[in-house]
Amino acid sequence: xxxxxxxxxxxxxxxxxWLLLRPxxxxxxxxxxxxxxxxxxxxxxxxxxxxxxxxxxxxVDRVIWEGWLRGRVQRETPxxxxxxxxxxxxxxxxxxVVSIVFGQSVTGLLTASSVVVAVIGFAARQLIGDLFFxxxxxxxxxxxxxxxxxxxxxxxGEVVEMNWRATHLITRRKxxxxxxxxxxxxxxxxxxxxxxxxFRESFTVRLDYDITGYQAERLLLxxxxxxxxxxxxxxxxxxxxxELLPDGVVWEVRFWVPNRxxxxxxxxxxxxxxxxxxxxxGVEVARERAELIVDTVDKLQKRRPQTADSWLxxxxxxxxxxxxxxxxxxxxxxxxxxxxxxVIVRTGEEGSSLFVLVxxxxxxxxxxxxxxxxxxxxxxxxxxxxxxxxxxxxPRGATVAAVIDSRVYEITKADLAPLLEQRPEIxxxxxxxxxxxxxxxxxxxxxxxxxxxxxxxxTLAGQFLQQIYRFFDTGFxxxxxxxxxxxxxxLSDRAFLEAAMAAAAMVAIADxxxxxxERAEIADVFGSIDIFRNHDRAEGLGHFDRHVEALRSxxxxxxxxxMKMVRPIAERPGDARIIxxxxxxxxxxxxxxxxxxxxxxxxxxxxxxILPEEFGILET
Numbered sequence: 001x002x003x004x005x006x007x008x009x010x011x012x013x014x015x016x017x018w019l020l021l022r023p024x025x026x027x028x029x030x031x032x033x034x035x036x037x038x039x040x041x042x043x044x045x046x047x048x049x050x051x052x053x054x055x056x057x058x059x060v061d062r063v064i065w066e067g068w069l070r071g072r073v074q075r076e077t078p079x080x081x082x083x084x085x086x087x088x089x090x091x092x093x094x095x096x097v098v099s100i101v102f103g104q105s106v107t108g109l110l111t112a113s114s115v116v117v118a119v120i121g122f123a124a125r126q127l128i129g130d131l132f133f134x135x136x137x138x139x140x141x142x143x144x145x146x147x148x149x150x151x152x153x154x155x156x157g158e159v160v161e162m163n164w165r166a167t168h169l170i171t172r173r174k175x176x177x178x179x180x181x182x183x184x185x186x187x188x189x190x191x192x193x194x195x196x197x198x199f200r201e202s203f204t205v206r207l208d209y210d211i212t213g214y215q216a217e218r219l220l221l222x223x224x225x226x227x228x229x230x231x232x233x234x235x236x237x238x239x240x241x242x243e244l245l246p247d248g249v250v251w252e253v254r255f256w257v258p259n260r261x262x263x264x265x266x267x268x269x270x271x272x273x274x275x276x277x278x279x280x281x282g283v284e285v286a287r288e289r290a291e292l293i294v295d296t297v298d299k300l301q302k303r304r305p306q307t308a309d310s311w312l313x314x315x316x317x318x319x320x321x322x323x324x325x326x327x328x329x330x331x332x333x334x335x336x337x338x339x340x341x342x343v344i345v346r347t348g349e350e351g352s353s354l355f356v357l358v359x360x361x362x363x364x365x366x367x368x369x370x371x372x373x374x375x376x377x378x379x380x381x382x383x384x385x386x387x388x389x390x391x392x393x394x395p396r397g398a399t400v401a402a403v404i405d406s407r408v409y410e411i412t413k414a415d416l417a418p419l420l421e422q423r424p425e426i427x428x429x430x431x432x433x434x435x436x437x438x439x440x441x442x443x444x445x446x447x448x449x450x451x452x453x454x455x456x457x458x459t460l461a462g463q464f465l466q467q468i469y470r471f472f473d474t475g476f477x478x479x480x481x482x483x484x485x486x487x488x489x490x491l492s493d494r495a496f497l498e499a500a501m502a503a504a505a506m507v508a509i510a511d512x513x514x515x516x517x518e519r520a521e522i523a524d525v526f527g528s529i530d531i532f533r534n535h536d537r538a539e540g541l542g543h544f545d546r547h548v549e550a551l552r553s554x555x556x557x558x559x560x561x562x563m564k565m566v567r568p569i570a571e572r573p574g575d576a577r578i579i580x581x582x583x584x585x586x587x588x589x590x591x592x593x594x595x596x597x598x599x600x601x602x603x604x605x606x607x608x609x610i611l612p613e614e615f616g617i618l619e620t
Contacts, residue, residue, distance in 0.1 A: 007058050011051035018044035045101045053093035057086050147193045148260035151179070158261070172261060192260045198233050201257050201267060205274065206248040206286040213241075214405060216251055218359040219281060221404050223274035224255045225361040226380040230266050233258060248286025273380065280314075280358045280381040281407075315356065315384055320429045325419055333409040338362075338402040345396045351389035352413040352471075357381050360406020365399045378403070387437070390416065391430055392467035413472070420472055424581065427468045428461075428615045435460035462593035465584070497535050498543050499569050500579045502562040503604055505547035507583040510596040514548060517589040525582070563607050576608040584615050593617075 022044050061082060098104050143149050143159055149169070150156035157169030157177055167184050169177040192199050207216055217239050224230055224237040231237065233256040243250040255270060257263045278284065312318055312330050321329065338344055338360070345351060347367055362379040376398060379385065388394045390413060420427055438460065501522075508518045522544055526537035550558035569576045583604060587597035598617050605612040 003062055004055070004058050007051065007055035011048070011055050014044070014047040014051040018048060042101050046097055049093055049097045049101065053090060057089050060085060060089065142189075143191045143194070147191055149192070150190045151184075152188050155179070156260075198235070198256050198258045199260070200235070200254055201263055202252055202254045203267060203271065204242055204250050204252050206245070206250050207283065208248050208286045211249075211283060215281070215283075215359065215407075216249070218405050218407065219277045219283065220251060220253050220274065222359065222361045222381060222406075223270050223277055224253065225378070225403060226273040227255075227266060227269045229258060229262065230255045230270065277359065277381045312356065314382055317354075317384070317387055317430060317433050319433075320423075320426050321419065325423075329411065329415060329419065330409075332415040333411050336408050336410055338406045338408060340402055340404050340406075343399060343401045344408065345386060345398075345400050347396055347399050349396045350393075351386060351396050352393055354384055354386040354390040354411045355400075355408045356384045356411070357406060357408050360408075361403040362400050362406060362408075363403050365401070367399060387434065391434065391471065392464065393471040394467075417472055420468075427465060427472075428584070431461045431464035431468060434464045462584075462588040466588045469585070495565075495568065496575060497532075497540055499565045500582055501540055501543035502547045502565045503579050503583050504586050505544050506551060506559065506562045506604070507587050507597050507600045508544075509548050509551045510587075510600040511594045512596075515590040518586050519544075521586050521589040559603075563603075566604060566607055570608045573610070576610055577614075580604060580608065580610060580615055584617075 018041075022040055025040060145159050145162060147159050148156065149159060155169070155171075155177060157171035157175075159167060160170050161168035166178045166180050169179065171177060205220070211219075220239045221237060235256045237256065238254040240252050240254070241249060242252040253270070253274075255266070257266050312326050312333075313323075318326065318329070333356070336344075336355075344355060344362070357379050358381055360381070362383075362385075364376040364379065364385070366374055366376055379400070385398075385400055386396070389396060390411065393413075504522055508514050508522075523537065523541060525532045526535065526540055532540065547558070547562060550561070566579065569579060580601065583601050584593070587593040587601065593601075601615065601617055602612045605615075605617075
């Protein structure tokens with residue numbers, strides 16, 4: 001109501017001037033300054049008419065347009081309608097002043113001007129039509145500024161302005177289009193943001209008949225599930241059979257898009273995820289019937305996901321495996337079909353296996369209830385979980401459940417153990433991977449900007465390496481003897497023993513002291529490792545202690561002597577790796593590999609011409 005105060009005060013002031021001041025001023029003006037009392041009277045009445053018109057315009061605007069009409073239609077009154085109504089009211093005020101205040105007849109004026117109005121109306125009929133169509137559009141409001149519309153002729157864009165003559169659009173190509181209101185009001189158009197802002201899109205894909213309906217739904221729905229811009233909308237996606245053709249089944253994927261400009265982008269994202277899903281599942285899009293007859297056998301072979309080219313070779317954790325090892329491991333993997341809502345693992349459960357998702361979608365929650373609102377992550381095909389349980393035996397760290405029907409493969413400790421026995425160096429690479437992944441997860445959960453240092457990664461990798469050794473009951477080199485039995489004779493010579501003990505001493509004393517766990521690791525090898533059993537434990541420990549004392553004394557020649565003893569082993573790479581693995585185990589015996597110990601291992605690697613990265617230690 002504050003908007004009515006000013007016009008009301010002006011009206012009161014005009015009436016007060018006419019009633020109180022006019023009688024006092026009129027005698028003074030009479031014949032003195034050429035301004036008669038009649039002129040003053042007409043001036044006072046004109047002020048009253050203008051003040052009254054101002055008040056009426058404000059009352060109509062406040063009571064009718066902002067009050068009654070907005071409350072009835074539940075939206076703002078069009079500015080164009082308010083402007084036109086105000087103009088009509090002021091026209092009535094003008095007619096009142098001319099006819100009543102000045103005593104002039106407006107009939108003759110209106111009659112004389114009717115011909116002019118008709119001529120102007122005929123010349124500007126399009127503009128006048130656009131004006132009234134604009135009023136109709138403003139009242140009906142089939143679209144608002146910000147809506148995305150498409151006309152019958154295919155023109156579409158975002159409404160950026162609506163005025164008395166035209167509607168203005170910005171197209172997807174950033175072109176400015178002006179459409180007269182008459183065209184907008186008389187043509188059919190689609191508003192993509194009514195009745196709700198999001199709308200449905202779709203595309204089709206053709207799959208072979210040997211792809212079951214359940215498998216097709218997993219592959220197609222999972223692709224939509226991987227695009228949160230679409231899947232987070234209230235309406236769920238749909239998959240349905242559109243047509244049955246001789247060379248395959250045509251499936252329609254229906255999904256929802258939050259706004260028109262992002263339609264193509266979201267559709268492309270979904271199709272890219274679908275291609276990825278088909279790749280991991282070993283499924284191809286159906287081809288022509290003639291091709292199907294020719295290569296049916298080949299396609300059936302390719303569709304088997306248990307191939308090195310299908311999914312396991314894409315898992316970073318197994319990057320160190322060669323094609324044959326990948327193939328062996330994939331054959332051992334156990335397939336599992338999980339229905340929507342089914343829990344695969346729960347927080348705190350004991351476990352010793354890893355799972356790889358090949359079809360569907362999974363969600364990860366922190367507690368033991370899969371229905372919790374807090375979701376840590378969504379997993380799409382090609383992702384895996386449970387690596388800590390597989391490699392270290394730790395309890396499950398989260399609950400993982402299927403969002404839609406999903407297919408996973410389980411790899412157990414028993415499946416992986418033979419590979420670690422044949423190639424112990426794989427444990428080093430896997431421990432480095434676990435360290436990288438855990439540091440990345442901790443950084444995300446803590447919302448930290450600081451990048452993990454090399455020391456953080458290598459310390460954590462050393463801890464994981466020890467856990468892997470303990471969990472797989474390998475000591476630190478126990479499994480290595482199986483792959484080197486044929487060389488035990490050459491490894492049992494005194495030069496190898498002295499080189500191994502010298503190198504171990506160099507790493508053990510690198511941090512300035514000998515930990516009991518480090519000495520115990522050295523003593524253990526003579527009773528548990530075949531390649532050291534032919535040597536006397538006391539003799540081996542004697543070599544170790546002698547080099548420790550020499551290195552501890554700070555003798556500059558002590559390390560050069562160690563390198564001199566180690567250097568000949570470089571001609572035998574297998575033996576050299578055994579020594580370096582012993583050094584890594586000694587450094588990690590106390591639970592962490594400190595930087596001085598890593599530095600000693602790097603220098604030994606350079607002497608033996610072996611990359612330290614092979615043992616999870618980065619070169620500086």
